[in-house]
Amino acid sequence: MFLAFFSFPSRNRMLKLEFRPHSMDFLHGLNPQQQEAVAHVEGPLLLLAGAGSGKTRVITHRIAHLVEAHRVPGPCILAVTFTNKAADEMRQRVNSLLGGLSSRESPQVSTFHSFCVRTLRRDGARLADIRPGFTPKFTIYDDDDQVALIKSIFRSVGLDEKFMQYRAVCSWISHRKSRNETPAHVYSSSTDPNTTRLASVYEQYEARLRQANALDFDDLLLETVRLLAHDTSLRFQYNRRFEFLMIDEYQDTNHTQYELMRTSSATIRMPR
Numbered sequence: 001m002f003l004a005f006f007s008f009p010s011r012n013r014m015l016k017l018e019f020r021p022h023s024m025d026f027l028h029g030l031n032p033q034q035q036e037a038v039a040h041v042e043g044p045l046l047l048l049a050g051a052g053s054g055k056t057r058v059i060t061h062r063i064a065h066l067v068e069a070h071r072v073p074g075p076c077i078l079a080v081t082f083t084n085k086a087a088d089e090m091r092q093r094v095n096s097l098l099g100g101l102s103s104r105e106s107p108q109v110s111t112f113h114s115f116c117v118r119t120l121r122r123d124g125a126r127l128a129d130i131r132p133g134f135t136p137k138f139t140i141y142d143d144d145d146q147v148a149l150i151k152s153i154f155r156s157v158g159l160d161e162k163f164m165q166y167r168a169v170c171s172w173i174s175h176r177k178s179r180n181e182t183p184a185h186v187y188s189s190s191t192d193p194n195t196t197r198l199a200s201v202y203e204q205y206e207a208r209l210r211q212a213n214a215l216d217f218d219d220l221l222l223e224t225v226r227l228l229a230h231d232t233s234l235r236f237q238y239n240r241r242f243e244f245l246m247i248d249e250y251q252d253t254n255h256t257q258y259e260l261m262r263t264s265s266a267t268i269r270m271p272r
């Protein structure tokens with residue numbers, strides 16, 4: 001069983017009044033359950049269906065239906081998924097349904113990470129209040145950059161790969177970050193010298209990222225969540241803008257991704 005998406009309108013749009021019955025019919029060619037999901041406008045919706053049964057098709061048709069039949073401006077719709085490949089495919093499917101929309105009129109279809117990069121680059125300046133030294137021209141550290149950084153930290157503290165493989169350290173740090181555990185948390189809960197050493201590596205890793213105005217992949221999500229929590233006017237702006245949110249493969253969202261979508265959108269009730 002797979003969950004396809006969750007969505008809601010974030011403010012009281014008079015959708016029924018705006019319905020245009022003679023617009024292009026994006027309900028055509030769908031089975032009754034798909035039609036019901038595509039035609040659903042008000043309130044959250046969770047779609048559960050098996051692999052290859054047409055969940056992404058529902059999302060793309062629903063986007064087209066909202067734009068065409070309900071006159072929802074494209075930029076008020078955000079659709080997110082996990083991989084670049086899936087996002088590209090979804091974007092192409094939406095474009096082929098709607099055709100001819102300029103990039104300013106298009107719905108935003110992206111991965112969680114690209115949504116964050118875009119947010120931090122365009123609207124992230126105030127993150128500097130809570131992440132000193134941050135600027136929207138930050139660098140993104142990929143896996144290889146992370147490994148190089150861990151290697152350099154190991155050298156500076158006299159550890160080598162026998163202590164722990166570099167990539168395993170990266171995963172360990174990523175796991176801590178996904179649980180919102182700072183180096184200070186790890187220090188305070190550590191009961192053995194190896195964990196304390198790892199806490200020290202983690203602390204230096206964080207310090208070096210900040211010095212370089214760099215973010216790793218986990219930070220892209222975490223810092224966007226923090227930015228939206230911190231910058232109230234930006235959060236309101238996003239809440240007003242993203243009236244319709246759709247998440248493909250919703251079952252795969254982790255806590256941070258869930259928080260990100262929850263804060264980007266308004267007063268919402270998300271199933272969990």
Ligand SMILES: Nc1ncnc2c1ncn2[C@@H]1O[C@H](COP(=O)(O)OP(=O)(O)OP(=O)(O)O)[C@@H](O)[C@H]1O
Pocket residue numbers: 002029030031034049050051052053054055056057058
């Ligand atoms: N009602 C339908 N009539 C005809 N073809 C359909 C219908 N629904 C889906 N399809 C086709 O089935 C294929 C799979 O659809 P889609 O990618 O939307 O499924 P999915 O549930 O998202 O799959 P996955 O589990 O792989 O993400 C596509 O080629 C799509 O065009």
Ligand SMILES: [Mg+2]
Pocket residue numbers: 055056057248
């Ligand atoms: Mg799909």
